[in-house]
Structures are given as structure tokens and as C-alpha cells.
Amino acid sequence: MPTDRNNRPDSDAAPFLQVEQLGKTYPGAAAPVFDRVNFQIREGEFVCIIGHSGCGKTTILNVLAGLETASAGHVFMDRREVAGPGLERGVVFQGHALMPWLSVRRNIAFAVRSKWPDWTRVEVDAHVERYVALVGLAEAIDKKPQALSGGMKQRVGIARAFAIQPRMLLLDEPFGALDALTRGTIQDELLRICAETHQTVFMITHDVDEAILLADRILLMSNGPQARIGEIVINTMPRDRRRATLHHDPQYYRIRNHLVDFLVARSQQLSHGRAPELPPSVRPGLDEGSDTGNAADAADPGGTPAGDDAEVIPFHPRRSA
Numbered sequence: 001m002p003t004d005r006n007n008r009p010d011s012d013a014a015p016f017l018q019v020e021q022l023g024k025t026y027p028g029a030a031a032p033v034f035d036r037v038n039f040q041i042r043e044g045e046f047v048c049i050i051g052h053s054g055c056g057k058t059t060i061l062n063v064l065a066g067l068e069t070a071s072a073g074h075v076f077m078d079r080r081e082v083a084g085p086g087l088e089r090g091v092v093f094q095g096h097a098l099m100p101w102l103s104v105r106r107n108i109a110f111a112v113r114s115k116w117p118d119w120t121r122v123e124v125d126a127h128v129e130r131y132v133a134l135v136g137l138a139e140a141i142d143k144k145p146q147a148l149s150g151g152m153k154q155r156v157g158i159a160r161a162f163a164i165q166p167r168m169l170l171l172d173e174p175f176g177a178l179d180a181l182t183r184g185t186i187q188d189e190l191l192r193i194c195a196e197t198h199q200t201v202f203m204i205t206h207d208v209d210e211a212i213l214l215a216d217r218i219l220l221m222s223n224g225p226q227a228r229i230g231e232i233v234i235n236t237m238p239r240d241r242r243r244a245t246l247h248h249d250p251q252y253y254r255i256r257n258h259l260v261d262f263l264v265a266r267s268q269q270l271s272h273g274r275a276p277e278l279p280p281s282v283r284p285g286l287d288e289g290s291d292t293g294n295a296a297d298a299a300d301p302g303g304t305p306a307g308d309d310a311e312v313i314p315f316h317p318r319r320s321a
């Protein structure tokens with residue numbers, strides 16, 4: 001995969017995932033949850049999406065996974081239209097979605113055997129054990145889901161998605177149910193795997209710090225109805241960023257404040273289809289005249305500045321109107 005000097009995916013490379021004019025109206029609803037959603041993901045890129053509860057993030061992810069049909073628009077992966085689920089896409093669901101009658105080992109082995117039907121039992125077992133150890137569940141490998149805590153079940157879901165080594169990982173708040181320590185360990189592990197394998201990832205999170213740590217770009221979704229991607233924030237911090245030192249970089253606060261400002265104020269202003277169809281890309285805090293530095297102002301007549309104020313704005317997620 002071509003990368004730039006910062007080991008980011010090459011911005012000139014053809015998009016790996018292309019989302020065009022996507023819309024979803026549930027039966028009986030007066031207005032679409034979202035419409036005219038457009039974005040692209042390059043191979044090897046880590047993209048997070050943030051937006052208020054109910055704006056349609058999970059629905060978008062399910063359409064990318066081929067588990068839900070859109071009411072309008074198209075999704076292409078590697079130039080082929082997504083028309084159903086496939087093993088080239090690994091999903092971690094917001095709920096864990098494990099088979100309750102199967103042990104951890106057999107839940108994951110089921111997915112591994114679907115991907116590599118010719119593998120021997122020994123090969124499957126070794127592969128499963130490696131991924132179970134990765135999420136720290138070696139001791140629980142022969143337990144059934146009902147004997148696990150919520151966070152443990154979530155980790156089984158993560159191991160299962162990683163184990164099929166998909167071309168694209170689709171993660172729906174995968175760390176939401178984890179304690180801070182486990183969350184940090186698995187975030188580090190995810191970063192390591194992505195750096196080693198150039199994994200392409202689309203991840204939903206409510207956690208702005210998690211997005212800044214993990215993502216190359218952050219899609220900011222406006223509130224529904226007719227939610228859209230209101231803006232795309234480019235993570236200008238070096239790709240080898242670390243959890244422990246992230247907050248030493250002044251750029252971290254600029255990006256963080258920009259994200260929080262969107263969620264607190266502009267996501268609501270851009271509801272009801274007021275967001276542009278083609279979201280501007282912004283680099284918070286960087287000088288005017290940088291590639292796309294003024295685009296946010298163009299999209300926001302209220303003139304919210306790219307936040308370069310070092311004070312941290314508190315953020316508490318709330319349900320959209």
C-alpha cells in the first residue's frame with residue numbers, strides 16, 4: 001500500500017471504500033434518518049465516525065457490512081458494489097452478537113472455519129487461541145457467553161472479527177463496555193495490528209480521545225433527521241502517536257476542541273439536511289491557507305473557528321433531537 005512520509009495512506013491512491021449518496025428511511029418514518037451521505041476510505045486508512053446517539057452511525061455501518069439495505073445510494077468496496085455480508089468484512093457489533101450455545105473457542109472457530117474451510121482442526125485451534133490470548137481471554141476460552149461479563153463478551157467479538165483477518169474491519173463502539181485499563185490495552189493492540197497489517201478500519205466511537213488516538217480521519221455526523229457527514233477532520237498528529245503522550249502535543253487540544261465544538265453546537269445546526277452533501281475536510285488549528293483550512297468556515301456560516309484554544313471543553317453525549 002502506498003504511504004506518505006508520515007506512514008499515512010497515500011491521498012492520491014484510489015479509494016478502497018466508496019460511499020455515494022447513501023440514504024436510509026425506515027418504513028413508516030416521515031423523514032430519512034440520514035441522506036446524501038458521501039465519503040471514501042483509502043486502503044490502510046483508519047477512519048472513525050462520531051455523532052450523537054440516534055443519528056444513524058450503526059445503520060451506516062450495517063449497510064457497509066451488507067447486513068442492512070440502504071433506501072438510496074451505493075457502497076463500493078474495491079470497485080465492487082456491496083450487496084450482502086462477506087468474509088472480507090469483519091464486524092464487531094455494538095452488542096456482542098455471540099452464539100450463546102457455543103463456547104468462546106467455538107464461536108471464533110466457527111468464523112475461522114468459514115473463512116478457511118480447508119484448515120485442519122489443529123490449525124483452527126492454534127489460530128483461535130492466538131486471537132483469544134490477544135484480547136486477554138485465554139483463561140475463559142472454553143466458557144460459554146453467559147458465564148462472561150459484558151466486557152469479556154465484547155472482547156470475544158473483537159477476537160472473532162480480527163481472527164478472520166478481513167480486508168476491512170467494521171467496529172461499532174467496540175470498547176464501549178470495557179474498563180479503562182482493558183480499553184487502553186486493546187486500543188494499543190489494535191494500533192499495533194493496524195500498523196503491521198495496514199488494516200483498513202471504519203469505527204464508530206463516542207469517545208473523542210479514542211478517535212484522536214486511533215483515526216487518520218474523523219467523520220463528524222450531524223444530527224438527524226436527514227443527518228449527513230457534516231465535516232471530515234484530518235488527524236494531523238504523527239501516526240506513531242501514543243496514549244501516554246498524546247496530551248503533551250498542543251495539536252491534540254486543537255483537534256479535541258474542534259470535535260467537541262462540532263458535537264455541542266454545529267451537529268444540531270446542521271440537522272434536517274442542512275449539512276453539505278460533500279463534507280469539507282479540515283485541519284483544526286493549522287494556519288489559514290493550509291489545503292482545506294477554510295472549508296469549515298464555508299460550511300458553517302456561523303463562523304466557528306477551528307479551535308486552537310488550549311482549554312478543554314467538556315463533552316457529554318446526548319440523544320439527538
Ligand SMILES: Nc1ncnc2c1ncn2[C@@H]1O[C@H](COP(=O)(O)OP(=O)(O)OP(=O)(O)O)[C@@H](O)[C@H]1O
Nearest residue numbers: 026027033051052053054055056057058059060094
Ligand atoms: N429497525 C429499525 N426500525 C425503525 N427505526 C430504526 C431501526 N433501527 C434504527 N432505527 C432508528 O434509526 C435511527 C438511527 O439508529 P442507529 O442505531 O443507526 O443510531 P446510532 O447513531 O448508531 O445511535 P447510538 O449512538 O445510540 O448507537 C434511530 O432514530 C433509530 O431509532
Ligand SMILES: [Mg+2]
Nearest residue numbers: 057058059094
Ligand atoms: Mg449505534
